[in-house]
Amino acid sequence: MALFCVITALYAFLASSSFTYQQFLRPRMVHWVARFSDWHAVLFWPCFVLAVLLLAPAFMQSGIVGWLARTFAGVWSAVGVALAAHPILPTLVDDHRSVVIGLLALLPLAWLSLIEHLDRREFLRSQAGPLSDEEAGSIERRLFIAAFGSVLFVSALYAAWTPVAIGNAFEPDLLAIGLTVGLTWSVLAHLLIFSAVFLVTALTERLLRQCGTFDLRYACECALLTMALWSTLQRLLGKAIGLDDVWGNAAILGLSATLVATWAAIMLERRAHTSKRLTSGFDVFFGSAPAGGGVGRSTVVSLLVTAVVAYVLATVAGRLDWDFLLLKLGALSIWIVTFSQIYRATPDEVPVRAATIVLACALPLGGHLADGWLQSQAPRWLGTPGFSIRRTLDRYIVYNPSFRLADQALRDNAADMPIFDRYLRSNTGLPAGSVSPIPIDFVPNLRQFHAISPPLIFLFVIDSLRPDYLNPYNEHVSFTPRIKEFAADSLVFRNAFTRYGGTGLSMSGLWMGAAGPHRQYVQPFRPMNALERLLDANGYRRYVSMDHIMAQLLTPSPLLVELDRGIPELEYDFCQTLGELEGNLHDKDGAPIFAHTRSLNLHVAAITSGTVPAGESYPGFEARYASRVHRMDGCFGAFIDMLKHRGLYERSVIILTADHGEMLGEDRQWGHAYYLFPAVLQIPLMIHVPPSFADQTMVDLDAISFSTDITPTLYAILGYAPAARDLLSGRPLIGVSAAEAARRRRATEVVAASYGAVWGVLKRNGRRLYIVDANHGKEYAYEHAPRGEWHPVDVTEGMRVVDQQAIRQHVEEIARVYGLRRPVNR
Known part of the structure; x- marks a missing residue:
């Protein structure tokens, strides 16, 4: 019963955090956790029956102990019936109700602990006095x-x-x-x-x-251990999983008190059966x-x-x-x-x-x-x-x-938290209701551009794909020959970064074509969805893998066809999706086609359980990751061959990119969490643009570019002249004037983690990176060497002052553009 209640409470507390709900629970990232939620109402009964059997001797007692035991059986059997009729765990979302449910889930343990302590009160009183x-x-x-x-x-x-x-x-x-x-x-x-x-x-x-009685000393020491555990868990869990507000503190306090009380009850039962005196x-x-x-x-x-x-x-x-x-x-x-x-x-x-x-x-x-x-x-x-x-x-x-x-x-x-760290934490992970959508219009009064026939658009985002595992970015890679062929016929942006570390805000930023409020997600999202507006104006039929993020970003439409329907998000497979997409490439009504998927073949949750096929080896690379990249390379090449065979390749805009990079064991760090290290920020960005759709001579492939530039680039490819609304807007990567290219190379760019108060500044055309981690009170700096390697450098006082001011200006620009309350230090 104890383990069941604790897991239930932890699930509910995790659901209350927007970060863990959106990125772990809703997409069912951890299979056994998702199955626990599905079967929670059923699992309740064996745990409840076991608890009742353990309580059986107390049922026959008179007084408060017997009454509490019988009431426990009656109340929680009724709860079990209610759960069977209306399962509660699958309905939890990221709000305060989840915290309340989590605290209620701990109540059976507190109840059982109270019964045990009341049953052993004479034993406690018989121990050492003063x-x-x-x-x-x-x-x-x-x-x-x-x-x-x-x-x-x-x-x-x-x-x-x-x-x-x-x-x-x-x-x-x-x-x-x-x-x-x-x-x-x-x-x-x-x-x-x-x-x-x-x-x-x-x-x-x-x-x-x-103190005259042992039980009073014991109660005070229980309270001391509870506060110590609460303080410790609050430091460890609060920032890591987004439980650092008042409700999160209440959740961790309730969990701490229940754990201490339950452990005390278990140990008290054991001590009562020994002859040793407790002092x-x-x-x-x-x-x-x-x-x-x-x-x-x-x-x-x-x-x-x-x-x-x-x-x-x-x-x-x-x-x-x-x-x-x-x-x-x-x-x-x-x-x-x-x-x-x-x-x-x-x-x-x-x-x-x-x-x-x-x-x-x-x-x-x-x-x-x-x-x-x-x-x-x-x-x-x-x-x-x-x-x-x-x-x-x-x-x-x-x-x-x-x-x-x-x-x-x-x-x-x-x-001792620095004022700037407080500033970042107060402007990160904005609460629901604090942000209202505003229209993002790169082209006012957007209508179909009739000068050209719209091309097919394929936007392939591979979650966690690192550029240094692709031959166009790393000549030592020999396992991506088909992507190498594709790159030879495409624009390869060699200095590309994600605007947000982590999928959560990276994908919304890509579809907005801009940096936005630090909130997952502003609803309704449609006014801010500049890419969807472009597709609507040109009548595109959309084939999209509707993961938990896209379900919140896209508006239902008769033109929207779901890819990977019925497949758990973590099992989205690039090869399988391309095969399904191939079967849909036909002109049912003459509408142009847009396709998008975000495969999770390389997500850390998939890599940790992966194996390397027999006979394959990847010296110098993470083998499980590289083997999956190699497999996807073959599938991607086969898809390109199919387009060429059908005569569609020269009518297609094909974008191959990532939402973010990945840590693959560097400094024993795996995944992306809320890191902003270079391996997480750098992404591949390759765009195949048929010559008939855009002038490819006005492109600066070595200038810094971002995932938020993809949407305005698509506007430009379709013949529009997208105008940057403000400093937060992305800019087209083609048709770039010499002045614009020079501006890009000189610009100071601000980046952020999707899931925590970690912000960064890129300067010198992306060759220097400053990171301030307000979650842990740390800061880092890196420089990009001419050979393409990043190395850490010391953070100077001048760097700190200038780059933190750049972050402040960026946060204040977000507040101005999106009508937020002006950021304050607190």
Whole structure:
């Protein structure tokens, strides 16, 4: 019952976030989660029956316990009947109702925990009353040993894992000196966190030691653990999955309280059947002191098992993660389990001097306060003047999950959040109702352009396709020969970027032909859909894969034909869609044809479960990704052959692009999350334009271009003269004057992540990138070398001031154009 309720609540909380609802739940990205929603009403019953069977002894009791047990059975059986008639989980959307449903889903666990605590109230009252000095000192010593023993075990465990994680990667900053520096700072970070844990728990014990009853101390310590878990989960989950508003905080608080209460009830049942006396409420959660001294064999075995589990979690999370969320939750679990095991193994009589406790708590605090000075002096002490402690630690974090968690915990302080980070967070992920659609008109009074017969238009967007896996962009690629042939007959824009990292806003921006409000999605979208308006004006019949995004962007029309009908979105296959499209290429009514699909063959969710066909190898590339690119290359080439065979190729505009790029293990990062690193921002953009439709001499293939330029380019191909309405509008990539090409190369361009407060600035014709990550309080800078490789550079104060001002101007322009409330610092 506990697992069922927690998963139900988590599903509802995720549904309440626009980000997770739009990008994970609605498109059914994770199969088992989607199936859980489908079968939720059925799964309720076996879980409920099991809970009732466990409650059976309480039914016969008199008093409050029996009444609560019988009421539980009656109320939740009625809920089960209601769920059978009206399943609730499949109806949840991104609103506050989902939070309420999630909190209600936790109610059975809270109810069962209350019954257990009331049933064991006499046991709680029989435990230690006011504590003597000796008993209080014993508890403090056990807490101290547990805290600082955890530091030693966890630091050593993950320090041993770090070289394994590095493997064959070339890491010049993580040689002997670098690993030593990383371990030193890791130990200091863990010491600071666990000393704080010790001080808070020990102070709580001191304040409560004279309480007359054990159950009052226990209740206060339950509240302390609840607040600690809430604070931790809020930091980890809030920003990562969009639960960082008031409703999100309420959801995480409810989850934390329920988890603590449920764990307490389970442990209380176990403690009640032992003869050991409890002196602290922490004994309920972590265990009483052992009868004898020394570390038992069971403790050694359990710690070894913990080490194995830690390595498994780190390995699995490396491929199935979002912003390292699973990795950090795994490290947090290891922290808690380690603390519990050492606390339970520590005897009452363990000797610890007061001076040792003071020194152990003061040392990490002093190290933290002197961190800046230590980092500045360390290169001189080590005899390596060019050595950078911060750069070394940034590399060490990549391979050490526990240090990543500790570093975030120490950095992530809302009170110290820079004003600019607050500004970005307040203007990212705008709430529903804050944005109203405005018309986007590249051509006023748009009508069909009669000077030419409209061409066929094929807009192929391959989710997560990187340009460096295509031969036209990387001469070392040998597995895309058909795309290479296509590129030889097309315009290859070698400096193309997505305006938004992540599919969510990238696709809406493409159809708008402009940067827009940071909201998924403005409804109704039709006034803002400049590409749909172009298709309407020219009577195009549309063949479109109606994924969850396109269903919100397009208006139902008799001219709209759905591709991939009935196929789950994650199973959209480029080859299958092209085959279906081929069967539809006939002139039923003489209407011109537009086709669009966004295949997900390369999405990280598909790659992680993929395999490489026997006999194929891709040295120097991610093999599972490259093998899929190779397969799609063949299908794309066959489709081009079909167009040529039917005499349609020279009547067709064919666009091959991506919504964004992808991280393929760089710095152990997979997917795109809300990254704006170069591998995520750069996209391929190839356009085949028949000579009869456009003058291809006025094109600057090396000037910076964006996915938002595709729609105005289609306007230009069809003979219109699209006019940029404002600084947010895309511009046509053909028919470009020398002055316009020069303007593009000099322009300062702002980009953003679709799913979080991460913004960037591209300058010098896309050769320099500045990123400010307000989610994590970090910033980065990269430069594009002449050989085509990106390398990190230091963020200077001048760069920070100028580029942050460019982002401010961009945000204010969005507010002006779309009639939003003027952005403010908060």
